[in-house]
Amino acid sequence: MMLHPINHAPTVIIVGAGSAGLTLAWKLAAREVRVLVVEKSPRETLGRTWVNGVEERLFADVGLPRPAAPLRFAERERFIIQAPGGSRLVVHKPAVAEIDMRHLSTALFAQARLAGAKFRFRTKATRLRVRDGSVTGVVLRAADGTEEELGARCVVHAAGHRPLPGTAALGDAAPGGEVDPSDFCVALQEVYAISDPAAARRHLLAQHLEPGDSLSRIGVRGGYAISNISIDVEKGEVAFLTGAMLKQGPQAARQMLDEARHALDFVGPRLFGGGGLIPVRRPHDKLIAPGYALLGDAACQVYPAHGSGVATGMRAALLLANTLVGALRSSDPLDEEALWPYAALFMRSRGALCAAAEVTRRFAESLSPADSDALIERGLLEPAMSQAVLACLPFRPPLHRLPALLWRVLGSGEFGWRLLRALRRAAAQERHYRRFPATYSPQEFHYWAERARRG
Ligand SMILES: Cc1cc2nc3c(=O)[nH]c(=O)nc-3n(C[C@H](O)[C@H](O)[C@H](O)COP(=O)(O)OP(=O)(O)OC[C@H]3O[C@@H](n4cnc5c(N)ncnc54)[C@H](O)[C@@H]3O)c2cc1C
Known part of the structure; x- marks a missing residue:
């Protein structure tokens, strides 16, 4: 193997070159x-090969036009959540676009x-x-086995959840x-x-x-598991x-599908x-190191309540781009202080929502089939709440609705108390993330991370 010196x-x-790396x-x-951008796959197979739900408002925020076919896979009138006992909740015009990731990458x-x-x-x-x-810098290996060492002022790991060797x-x-x-x-997502x-x-x-x-369909195999189906007869596609937690078995998604x-x-080829x-956990505590930043799944920038990483990673890319443009001009080398604004801005905004949604995910995991039905039947899960959760927005019920909501929660016995505790923990975690240290201080960060770990 050849080891070339640093060039250009x-x-x-x-x-x-996933959605996060490409946006950056x-x-x-x-x-x-x-x-x-270095990408291990060939250009022809760029991008994830399935359809993802992505918050509708992201496109304008990132500077892309409103998605149309073929980038938009389908227009949804209703998103219907169905618990194991059959109770249903209908979200009209979900604020989530169904995106064919192959076209988004292109x-x-x-x-x-x-x-x-x-x-x-x-x-x-x-x-x-x-x-x-x-x-x-990084050591690169081309398809023909040639190795090359390439230097840069900053390396961004946007290559998925595994740490890069050498970290x-x-x-x-x-x-x-x-x-x-x-x-x-x-x-698993498949179209037939x-x-x-x-x-x-x-x-x-x-x-x-x-x-x-x-x-x-929620709660199909453990509280967090879902099995969705969308039938489009006109288009001739289903x-x-x-999705399920990995502890349900690596084949759980395949089996459910x-x-x-x-x-x-009526399902054909x-x-x-x-x-x-x-990775459906809160974002990693530390997103940067001198000359280095994590982005997208690599940073666990995923909204854990429904495993959505596309918009979160792309939004994080905007913050990292802004930080880098400023830091590259004013700081040499790019130390932690210079890169910190990226971490602070992300953790205090979308990171806080993701951290709260990790608590929601854990609560969802604990739900029995009867609990999932109770959520809908007792009106504890409402269309407005579901709309907010789908679009990764904080749900703040109007003040005048609070007494009725609380009444329903308290009237749900032990289950209601569990829900209340989870909501309280989620709110506390969100508040904590919004207080992520604004500037780099190892000690302040250490205390913050300790507290975040306790949840
Ligand atoms: C079935 C399924 C359904 C999902 N549904 C949704 C959804 O509805 N909504 C949503 O928002 N999210 C969804 N997600 C999650 C979402 O797809 C990811 O969070 C998102 O694609 C992560 O983007 P990324 O750019 O961080 O990483 P990736 O898309 O994983 O891109 C990483 C890239 O790095 C490359 N790479 C890896 N290692 C190296 C290396 N060593 N050197 C060079 N290149 C390398 C890979 O080939 C890949 O192209 C779903 C995931 C799955 C599996």
Whole structure:
């Protein structure tokens, strides 16, 4: 194997061309930062191969037009949540766009390339290069086995939840870490052709569903597990999404999807799809180190209540781009102080909502099938709440509604108290994240992290 010396160093190397890394590349290149994105997959297979629900308002915030087909996979009129006993809650016009991730990646790639970002596909970052406590570059391996060491003022790990090899050389300054297996959700999303449209229509009628509905069955295998189905007879497609905590078994999502699919007599050949693990925990405490930042799944920037990482990672990319543009001008080297605004801005905003949603996820895991029904039947879960949760927005019920809500919670016995405790813990965690240290202070950060760990 050849080891080439550093050549034509970019200013920022982004490892991973997922939605988070591509957004960062676009936003940095647009502000004339020399960016190189390294991606282990070929250009032709860029992006996740399935459909994700992404908050509708993200697109304007990031600077993309309102998504249309084929980027938008479907328009949903109703999102129906159904508990194991059959109780249903209907969310009208969910503020979430169903996005074909292959097209989102293509759109983001085009923007980044147009802005001047450079790309190396079929190239894997095999190790971080660390000197004197700072990340100074990466070791890359091309598809033909050639190795190259490349330096940059900042390396961004946007390559998924696994830490990059070499991180340990940062010692106590190392950000992130391994995700505990109990914090993984295993998910699968697949789209199939409809082989018998008449049978599909009969099924919709029998299930009291309308075209454009998405049916989300909750509590199918443990409280957090979901099995969603959306039938589009006009388009001739049926989409499935299943997810469960990894402790339900690595095959849980596959099994649930196959069960849902085999229960229908109109499902034809598979068209596309894919699956994997989602880190459904609060964001890592430490997002940066000298010359280094974590982004997207690498930072656990996922909304744990429903495992949504796309919008969270893309929003974080905007914050990181702003921080980097300023820091690259004013700080050399890029130490923790220089990169801290990214961490502080993220943790105090979306990070706080994610931390609260981790508490919600743990509560959901504890739900029995009867509890899931009680949530809907007793009006503890309302359409407005579900709409907020779907769109990753904080739910603040209007003051005049609070007494009635509290009455319902207290009238639900032991289950109501459990819910109340979870809501209180979620609110406390959100408040704590909103007090993330505004400037870099190792001691202040240490106390903050200790308290965050206790939850
Ligand atoms: C089935 C399923 C359904 C989901 N549904 C939703 C949803 O509805 N809404 C939502 O918001 N989120 C959803 N998620 C989660 C979401 O897909 C992820 O959170 C999001 O895609 C993470 O984006 P990312 O850019 O951080 O990482 P990724 O998309 O994982 O991108 C990382 C990239 O890095 C590359 N890479 C990895 N290692 C290296 C290396 N060493 N060197 C170079 N390149 C490397 C990979 O090839 C990949 O292209 C779902 C996940 C699954 C599995």
